[in-house]
Amino acid sequence: MEYLSTVFQEVYKILFLLVPVLVSVAMIVWLDRRVWAFVQKRQGPNVVGPFGLLQSIADALKYIFKEIIIPSSSNKVIFILAPIVTMTLALISWAVIPFSATQVLADINVGILYLFAVSSLGVYGIIMGGWASNSKYPFLGAIRSAAQMVSYEVSIGVIIINVLLCVGSLNLNDIVIAQQNMWFVIPLFPMFVIFFISALAETNRPPFDLPEAEAELVAGYQTEYSGMMYAMFWLGEYANILLMCAMGAILFLGGWMSPIDFYPFTLVPGAIWLILKILLLFILFALVKAIVPRYRYDQLMRLGWKVFLPLSLIWVVLTASYLFYFNLLPVN
Amino acid sequence: MIAHAIFFYTFSIIAVVSAIMVTASKNTVHSVFFLILDFISISCLFIMIGAEFLGMIMLIVYVGAVAVLFLFVVMMLNVAQQKNQWFAGQQSSKHIPVGLIISTLIFVEVIIVIGGWKYKPEIFDINNSIAQTSISNTHSLGQILYTDYIHVFQISGMILLVAMVGAIVLTFRQRSGVKRQSYIKQISRERAEGVEVLEVQSNKGVKIDD
Numbered sequence: 001m002e003y004l005s006t007v008f009q010e011v012y013k014i015l016f017l018l019v020p021v022l023v024s025v026a027m028i029v030w031l032d033r034r035v036w037a038f039v040q041k042r043q044g045p046n047v048v049g050p051f052g053l054l055q056s057i058a059d060a061l062k063y064i065f066k067e068i069i070i071p072s073s074s075n076k077v078i079f080i081l082a083p084i085v086t087m088t089l090a091l092i093s094w095a096v097i098p099f100s101a102t103q104v105l106a107d108i109n110v111g112i113l114y115l116f117a118v119s120s121l122g123v124y125g126i127i128m129g130g131w132a133s134n135s136k137y138p139f140l141g142a143i144r145s146a147a148q149m150v151s152y153e154v155s156i157g158v159i160i161i162n163v164l165l166c167v168g169s170l171n172l173n174d175i176v177i178a179q180q181n182m183w184f185v186i187p188l189f190p191m192f193v194i195f196f197i198s199a200l201a202e203t204n205r206p207p208f209d210l211p212e213a214e215a216e217l218v219a220g221y222q223t224e225y226s227g228m229m230y231a232m233f234w235l236g237e238y239a240n241i242l243l244m245c246a247m248g249a250i251l252f253l254g255g256w257m258s259p260i261d262f263y264p265f266t267l268v269p270g271a272i273w274l275i276l277k278i279l280l281l282f283i284l285f286a287l288v289k290a291i292v293p294r295y296r297y298d299q300l301m302r303l304g305w306k307v308f309l310p311l312s313l314i315w316v317v318l319t320a321s322y323l324f325y326f327n328l329l330p331v332n
Numbered sequence: 333m334i335a336h337a338i339f340f341y342t343f344s345i346i347a348v349v350s351a352i353m354v355t356a357s358k359n360t361v362h363s364v365f366f367l368i369l370d371f372i373s374i375s376c377l378f379i380m381i382g383a384e385f386l387g388m389i390m391l392i393v394y395v396g397a398v399a400v401l402f403l404f405v406v407m408m409l410n411v412a413q414q415k416n417q418w419f420a421g422q423q424s425s426k427h428i429p430v431g432l433i434i435s436t437l438i439f440v441e442v443i444i445v446i447g448g449w450k451y452k453p454e455i456f457d458i459n460n461s462i463a464q465t466s467i468s469n470t471h472s473l474g475q476i477l478y479t480d481y482i483h484v485f486q487i488s489g490m491i492l493l494v495a496m497v498g499a500i501v502l503t504f505r506q507r508s509g510v511k512r513q514s515y516i517k518q519i520s521r522e523r524a525e526g527v528e529v530l531e532v533q534s535n536k537g538v539k540i541d542d
Contacts, residue, residue: 003335078365109468113388120396124368127400131361131407143404150400157392170385170470 014095017105021094025238026056031279032238032286039290063231071133071224078132083225083232086125090239093118097246098173100256100270111172112160115247116153119202122240123149126204126211129233130221141220144297145204145211151304152201158312159195162188163251165319168330176255178330183259185252191315192252194308196284199244201304203237205285207292208300241285242278249277340380347373360406368399385470 030045030053037044045055070076096111098104108114123146130142164170166187167178185192201208212220222233249255254277256270295303323329346369353366371394378387467475477485532538 108384110384110388110470113385113392117388117391117396120392123396123400127403128365131403139407143407146400146404150397153396170468 013105017094018091021091021239021242022235025235025242026060027053028242028282029056029059029234029238031282032289035283035286036290039287060231060235063228066227068227068229069224071135073134074224075132075134078128079224080229082125082129082132083229083236085128086122086236087232087239089118089122089125090236090243093243094246096172097243097250097274098176098256099274101173101177103271104173107171107173110170112164112170112175112251115172115243116157116160119156119240119243119247120149120153125233125236126221129225133221133224135224137218137223138221141211141213141217141223144217145221148204148208148210148300148304149202151301152198152308155194155304155308155312156198156202158309158316159191159198160251161316162191162312162319165316165323166330172250172255176250176257179254179257183252183254183257188252188315188319191312192248194312195248195252196281198304198308199248200285200288201300203241203244205241206289207295209294210297210300213294242282245278245281245285246274248281249274253277253281336380340377343373343376343380346370347377361403364399364402364406367402368395371395371399383469385473 033055034044034052045052048054048058070079093115095105096108096114098107098111126145126149127142130138130140130145133139163175163184166184167175169175169178200206204211211217212222217223222230225233256274258265258268258270258273350366350369350373354363354370357363357366371390375387375390375395378384378390530538
């Protein structure tokens with residue numbers, strides 16, 4: 001009986017986290033389109049609901065009532081599994097994100113490794129979808145995105161090592177608390193820039209949206225998908241973007257820490273600060289989408305392997321030597 | 333404890349069944365997917381015995397990188413057809429002895445390891461290193477890896493580096509007649525080098541020498 005009540009308590013907590021995440025994913029799609037439109041002097045979606053806020057809900061409803069078409073020559077099990085994998089992986093990583101010192105679903109020792117592992121698994125949804133469609137364009141898109149995500153993961157991993165050198169712990173709450181005096185964005189600013197660009201590539205956002213480059217590949221790995229399955233890919237992608245923003249906020253912008261550390265502002269709960277920081281990063285993501293043209297594929301690979309990887313490795317050596325020389329290494 | 337046992341048996345059954353399916357499934361891509369499932373359930377087992385660092389690294393390295401490359405190769409080479417050719421007809425009997433020898437070797441190795449563990453439990457002294465709950469898994473692993481086993485660690489790193497360099501040297505070929513893009517050249521180009529203004533006399537034209 002006690003076991004059951006624990007299970008129910010956990011399920012309640014999970015729902016309390018999952019529902020706001022799903023709603024905010026829908027809102028973030030609207031925000032993305034709005035920012036994109038404003039940069040181009042358009043209005044964007046502004047008809048459904050106040051300021052067009054309900055546009056994403058309307059879109060989702062439309063997708064739900066559309067027919068799901070499964071190509072007859074596709075590998076049906078994997079074809080159906082692919083969007084589910086994408087969506088699940090995008091959502092399970094929210095379990096370790098700390099919203100304040102105590103508000104975290106699973107406060108595990110290796111939180112940052114868990115985040116990294118789940119985001120590196122995200123490539124499977126795309127590969128499975130592209131392969132199972134049994135069609136040329138999705139397959140090319142899947143191959144492209146696999147190569148791209150694996151390449152940029154390497155530099156993200158090295159950047160995480162940079163931060164961990166300064167923290168001395170893999171726990172996400174420890175990482176946030178280590179930034180009490182100074183956010184890591186100040187001493188590690190070049191790493192923050194590289195992290196931001198790698199996050200764009202990791203989530204297949206423009207200017208690195210080669211896997212779904214509509215001029216060459218129709219819609220890349222999503223070409224054969226329709227209805228609710230397409231919507232799941234779409235939601236998963238945006239949930240991943242949100243997660244990358246959260247990761248950036250925790251690693252470099254002090255997570256749930258309040259940036260202004262005196263009386264009236266300390267009353268604001270940490271979750272609000274975290275959400276504001278995530279929104280800031282997301283608006284940057286959206287601006288980049290509106291401003292920058294798409295990269296060529298060989299240049300994308302060159303940027304990942306020949307520029308970002310050496311740069312971040314050199315920075316690891318620099319950080320380590322600095323910490324060692326001034327005896328600042330967080331050893332316990 | 334019951335919940336623990338349920339989880340343990342679920343993960344281990346998934347691991348064993350998917351390991352069997354890796355060899356049993358006809359489609360090579362399916363085998364790779366079963367291999368991934370196997371890796372994931374084994375990393376879950378690692379986490380269950382408290383080795384959370386190893387479990388996560390298993391996920392990152394094997395599932396996130398190695399299996400992606402496997403999938404890549406299998407999808408690109410279309411191995412499914414070749415496999416049918418290999419195992420069709422009488423040719424398959426040639427492979428049986430090799431497979432038997434390898435599997436016997438692995439079986440004997442497993443027997444030795446498990447036997448040693450049963451008869452001399454103090455050799456595998458897990459309790460000394462892991463069960464200290466005051467320091468985390470990652471810390472204890474780092475403390476052992478970078479002090480007692482630093483040379484082994486460095487040597488294994490060197491072996492990986494040599495393997496990587498070797499693979500690149502073996503597959504690298506210099507192609508002639510390919511125009512390469514040089515970014516430094518492109519950026520450092522100035523107007524004086526690129527453009528020349530000529531006085532052109534009428535009915536004479538311009539002679540370009542290159």
